[in-house]
Amino acid sequence: KAGVTQTPRYLIKTRGQQVTLSCSPISGHRSVSWYQQTPGQGLQFLFEYFSETQRNKGNFPGRFSGRQFSNSRSEMNVSTLELGDSALYLCASSPRDLSNTGELFFGEGSRLTVL
Amino acid sequence: QKEVEQNSGPLSVPEGAIASLNCTYSDRGSQSFFWYRQYSGKSPELIMFIYSNGDKEDGRFTAQLNKASQYVSLLIRDSQPSDSATYLCAVKRYSSASKIIFGSGTRLSIRP
Numbered sequence: 001k002a003g004v005t006q007t008p009r010y011l012i013k014t015r016g017q018q019v020t021l022s023c024s025p026i027s028g029h030r031s032v033s034w035y036q037q038t039p040g041q042g043l044q045f046l047f048e049y050f051s052e053t054q055r056n057k058g059n060f061p062g063r064f065s066g067r068q069f070s071n072s073r074s075e076m077n078v079s080t081l082e083l084g085d086s087a088l089y090l091c092a093s094s095p096r097d098l099s100n101t102g103e104l105f106f107g108e109g110s111r112l113t114v115l
Numbered sequence: 116q117k118e119v120e121q122n123s124g125p126l127s128v129p130e131g132a133i134a135s136l137n138c139t140y141s142d143r144g145s146q147s148f149f150w151y152r153q154y155s156g157k158s159p160e161l162i163m164f165i166y167s168n169g170d171k172e173d174g175r176f177t178a179q180l181n182k183a184s185q186y187v188s189l190l191i192r193d194s195q196p197s198d199s200a201t202y203l204c205a206v207k208r209y210s211s212a213s214k215i216i217f218g219s220g221t222r223l224s225i226r227p
Contacts, residue, residue, distance in 0.1 A: 042217055042219035043159070043203060043217040058214065090158055090159075102147050102205060102207045102215050103149075103164065104151075105161075106159050106160065107158060108157070108158050109158055
């Protein structure tokens with residue numbers, strides 16, 4: 001069974017640009033959640049999608065947004081990039097929505113560098 | 116106060132010894148607790164979860180939960196160099212708006 005696939009793995013952007021990251025969950029998993037990982041703040045929850053609906057959102061500004069498609073694939077977008085957005089963005093899929101489980105299967109992440 | 120606190124380490128343990136990793140949490144409504152292992156440059160992977168007070172064993176790993184003290188720990192017996200990684204504690208409460216809160220992780224180093 002294929003794992004969680006994230007693309008692109010690495011990307012470099014400049015301040016003010018926007019970026020879109022993609023995540024394909026494990027087959028059959030309908031929950032996709034996104035996390036930002038930085039050395040200073042650790043792993044922070046961005047949002048969760050289940051059956052194309054955003055179920056929960058973390059404490060991030062509105063520049064961070066996401067969506068989920070009917071095939072459970074998800075994208076997250078960050079607009080007007082700031083230097084502080086440089087981080088590893090991790091996508092995780094789960095067989096159930098996060099109100100019923102904490103079992104997460106993580107992808108390898110997309111490492112974003114903002115110059 | 117952070118919602119989930121862990122000692123950042125590094126925690127250095129000789130090979131073959133028991134490694135003890137600790138985690139405290141602030142939300143008394145937390146209902147489930149997870150330990151994820153993250154190797155350097157890799158993504159986290161779930162190694163243990165525990166819901167009830169007491170101990171839960173899985174191979175060389177034992178998770179311990181004390182809800183009264185808001186404390187969860189992970190013991191690794193017969194530590195191996197391959198156990199060297201960062202261990203993330205995560206907690207959640209079950210509700211429609213629940214989310215998983217991660218600690219900042221403890222870096223464990225097993226010395227041969």
